Amino acid sequence: MAREAQVSVATVSRAMRGMAHVAPATRDKVIEAASRLGWAPHFAASRLASGQTHTIGLVAPYFDIWYTSQIVAGVESVLSAAGLDLVIYSVDTPGNRQKFLDRAHSLQTRIDGLVLVDFFPDPAQVSQLEESKVRLMALGEHLDGHSSIAIDNFDAGRRATQHLIDLGHTKIGIVGAEQMSVDASPVLAARIDGFNAALTAAGIEQRREYSLPGMLSVADGPRSIVAITNLDEPPTALFYMSDETAIGAMGEARRHGISIPEDLSIVGFDDHDLSETMRLTTMRQPVRHLGALAAERMLEASVVGPLHETVPVDLVLRGSTLRPR
Missing domain, CATH: 3.40.50.2300 (Response regulator)
Incomplete structure (x- = not known):
């Protein structure tokens, strides 16, 4: 379909899910190409290409701080628009973290992808998560072989x-x-x-x-x-x-x-x-945008493979700094 519409695979993915950052003319071109090809995909219902649960998980150690709450809001805004559900996993203690990792192999029965927020797994823990066979998206760090969104x-x-x-x-x-x-x-x-x-x-x-x-x-x-x-x-x-x-x-x-x-x-x-x-x-750092971007890139990764992006950070000058006396 990407060839027929003369756009990238990622653009097809975004257009068919009704996601943001697709020009109306481009979206129309993709839909027309789909019609010509007689393609009526589940993407039109905003589902992951290979998913079975229509649910994305998000795991983090803290949900009572502003940063994480904004990340969750950003992720949820994209998933909701795509017709997907979000399930939260809290790992606020070392014990809860270990329990989550020990049960990671069964995640594929509950979710199609997992967003890691401030999780920072070591290589052995990455292997445990990979046993789940779900797509992984690291938010805040680079994770070899998997998609990531981070700042410098x-x-x-x-x-x-x-x-x-x-x-x-x-x-x-x-x-x-x-x-x-x-x-x-x-x-x-x-x-x-x-x-x-x-x-x-x-x-x-x-x-x-x-x-x-x-x-x-x-x-x-x-x-x-x-x-x-x-x-x-x-x-x-x-x-x-x-x-x-x-x-x-x-x-x-x-x-x-x-x-x-x-x-x-x-x-x-x-x-x-x-x-x-x-x-x-x-x-x-555009925290809510980071969450939304992580969700969008996870959906795109279902089509084009792991994606990595570094988001710029700006210094905002207000009134709390001054030359020393």
Whole structure:
């Protein structure tokens, strides 16, 4: 059909599913080609070509943070339009993760594809997932032999830090670099590597006491502010691994009489819905779009094989950064 319509196989897939990013004229051309060929596919009902369950799974460790909720919303928007269902698998503890992996071989009876969000399987775990015979889509990392959607976390971390350096800051801290979280997440590790690379290139000392506690939630934000108030020489700028943590920190800073950005510059990560209201300078990754793109590419991969894409990230300047006093 692609040859008949003079378009790519992926375009045929999108057009027959009624997905976005297909021009009306192109969609009409594909439908006309299908009619000429007498083809009445299940794609017209927006089904996966080789699927039996008409269901896609999504597995993640956390569903109570903004990032994951936006990913789910993006995935669901595409699947719903395609007439497919979404089932969620929570692996919020090591035990639940292992149970999920141990049962992976039976996934093909329940789902046609699986989106991995912050899952980061090692080679042995990838093998367990491959036993399921379902399509895999890694969101946030590259997975050899399978489709993936990611951003360049190293470059994003470097650019966020470079912004603070360009303002004249030399006492720069990072929040969320706790060893436990970094070991579990190559995403965070890459951002930290970018942070360190920017400091090294500028000849700025990487001070151990400026690696501050705080994971990825609003509740974790205050910990970093409490920590810097106990330092003899506190940092003048902080790079947060997520906007949620940064937003929590901004409220705590006010309670300690710390003015942002006059006393402390802050850069976040994600571009949370509240970031504009809080005037938070941040690295914007289009999170909901990432989820939608992952779902679209998974459907396309059913026709054209594994697809890999790196999505650009933008520095959004608002009111939380300033030259140091």
